[in-house]
Amino acid sequence: MFDSPLAASPYEVLGVDPAVGDDDLRRAYRVRLRQTHPDTGGDAAVFIRVQHAWELIGTAEARARYDRGRDEDARRRWAGPASRAASSGTRPRSRVHGQAGAWRRRRYLQLAADWAGHELSEHQAYDPTFVRTAPWEVRRMLADALAEEATGEMVAELGIGFTVWHDVAVGTDAAHKLDHVVLSPSGLYAVMSEDVGDTVRFRQGEAIGQALGGSTPIADLLGRARAVARTAKVRFGGAILVLPDDDLDQVVVPLGERRGIPTVAVRRSALRGILRSGVPGARTIGGNELFDVRTRLQQTVRLV
Template identity: 45%
Template sequence: MSDSPAAATPYEVLGVDASSSQDDLRKAYRRLARETHPDLGGTPERFRQVQIAWERIGTPEDRARYDSGTARPRSSASSEGSGHTWAPRPPRPRAESKPRARAFGHPGGQERVRFLELMREWVGRGEPLDDPYDPALVRSAPSEIRRILAKAVAEETTATAVVDLGIAYTIWSNVACGREPELDHIVLAPTGLYAINSEDWGSSVRLVKGEIETANLVAGEQPVRTLTRSARAFEKSSRVPFTAQLIVVPDEALDDPIEPAGKGRRNSTFLVRRSVLPHVLRGALTGGESTDRVDVFELRDRLQQAVRFV
């Protein structure tokens, strides 16, 4: 259980309503602690989730802090999406000594708009919504609304990481791919051209037969296949091939820094930890080789003409 807005709340982990009494909360914890204990047939991961949930709301004091949104994140590694950092961040001052990458499009923009629409509907028309990013309010919202916010933050975080790499990089965000779902990002780097989707399901992910499995996937969701279809559609329309396809997830969601989604030398889709993305774009997949066979400036011009935004 992470501090992502998409993560299951302690109440959801313990299977109780947020309005439950402290006694009912304690009973639910004791029952689940027995059921999930590894010595009694449970799994270490599930048992740990129950313990973390209890740590957060097990006492009236901790519960009050969690409900009010004043509880501190468990770790700095997962604090990117905690508290008021879920709100849009203002543009950072540009350091003249370090030119940033060229950036086009609005990462997370569609998701932000949809999140605000759904929050207003959920709170109720005519009701005040002074701060839609208030941690207590967000955590009490339905999981499908929290997932949209997590997606927005994930896209924004990826874009920021690429922009900080410098002038040799270019990123386009929310790129249309014909009838297929849009690509969150296309990144042109000295080491190649990358199709990237940024995800945060608020839970750990793993690959099973080339597709992602995680607790919070909606029915029919196939992230690897979706990315592949969108990348191929863009390649067909632009006539520019991708070097690789990347699905970027929070660090705590993935066991290994980089995991291939397929086998063999022709595999080009990878799951990547968020903190490792700059390393990948600098050449972790290509041995550090640059695209010296292609004029990067000419390719950037071609892409600029081909890209259409959603």
């Protein structure tokens, strides 16, 4: 919950200064509980965040541990893509083309330098104090890079029956890329990984939320999937929007058939299961068609 560059700190969730005294911290926690409790008209997602914040800083020992380790932990998470780490196990991994999150990470470094007004070392660019004070659009770029890397790490562990392409080009604008294309025994899937730092809900098949502004991630995902499908002459069996677990009230949110493609939003922790079992209503691929689809994609996919 507090891992994202977009996330409020436990102190911010409780509405207090990090230097607040223990008694005032406890009072603030009780006030926030009353304000956010679902039985009194509060938001259940915010109520859970308040409880989690208290778990992290509610006792002197926990607070000292959080204050001591949070910046170093954040620097370590934000500076190095998890998808680059070598697997420590012996289980065969998926066939992977490209590097998840690579384009957005490069773009983040560009945006961070532009905002700072000078070139930055990686140490400076991923310093938690710098990241937390950067404009929202800069932090969002890093958050999305981390989201894509987390997805990349998960799909790499699916096994040899899966083939994955990351950062697939769609047209001439790299920003309009398709985050992941996953070919599995259960079907061919277009996948987008997002982190908006807030609870995401849905209306008429599209994601909505204050943090989303006017963006349309579902429409973007489907449009990019159709562009890749036209180029490669393949059919996607499903489309998946992947969100951090805390940003989605349900494990899986079925969005119905959108533009002819069964579409779901899923918590990140549920992604592997969905890709193994298949999106409900997705068209399965098997036998010679599986090899034909893989060949078509290998011949046509461009990475950004």
